Amino acid sequence: MSDVKTVLDNAKNAMEKAISHLEMELQKVRAGKANPMMLENVMVDFYGSRVPISNTASVNTQDSRTLVIQPWDKTMLTPIEKAIQAANLGLNPQNDGVIIRIMIPALTEERRKELTKTAKSLGEDAKVGIRNIRKESMEFIKKLQKDGLPADEAKDSEAKVQVLTDTHVAKVDKHIELKEKEIMTV
Numbered sequence: 001m002s003d004v005k006t007v008l009d010n011a012k013n014a015m016e017k018a019i020s021h022l023e024m025e026l027q028k029v030r031a032g033k034a035n036p037m038m039l040e041n042v043m044v045d046f047y048g049s050r051v052p053i054s055n056t057a058s059v060n061t062q063d064s065r066t067l068v069i070q071p072w073d074k075t076m077l078t079p080i081e082k083a084i085q086a087a088n089l090g091l092n093p094q095n096d097g098v099i100i101r102i103m104i105p106a107l108t109e110e111r112r113k114e115l116t117k118t119a120k121s122l123g124e125d126a127k128v129g130i131r132n133i134r135k136e137s138m139e140f141i142k143k144l145q146k147d148g149l150p151a152d153e154a155k156d157s158e159a160k161v162q163v164l165t166d167t168h169v170a171k172v173d174k175h176i177e178l179k180e181k182e183i184m185t186v
Helices: 002-028 074-086 109-146 151-184
Strands: 043-046 049-052 057-063 066-071 093-095 100-103
Touching: 002 109, 002 151, 043 074, 066 074, 074 093, 074 100, 109 151
Parallel strands: none
Antiparallel strands: 043 049, 057 066, 066 100, 093 100
8 A cells, every 4th residue: 555655646746846837837938927936947157057047137027018138246237237138038138237137028029929828738748748748657556466565455446556656637728728817818
């Protein structure tokens, strides 16, 4: 029984990680609102090494359409500005000598539809990951059954894995639905 419990616990943990990963990826999808996560992947040249922008400055939202980047070292203003431009995010940083402001442009209808497709694609990737976890768990339960696990206990365990899968796929659908609503809201 402890082996079955381990399989179920591992499956649940792995599915929760898939959901967490989806949430992180969805935060990076621009929805027309300023979000510090938009700059998460921007790498800045910092004294000869490339580091994330968050290691060189604080990134905050001033309002729903403005990001403010306050470097910890004033000499980093130009490298941060160049890194944002080089990241090809469609953002135009404005350096005033103290901070960098980024005005987030309003999204066009076409761009909103593209972002919705991106969000749906991220959701599908998460669902595939969850289904792969289910498949591995089912195979492990079948292996345990061959090693002496009673058939009715194996069936119960497989049903529990399926319930876990259905629950987590529903969570993915809910996240995607909310993100689509956020993207399409003008």
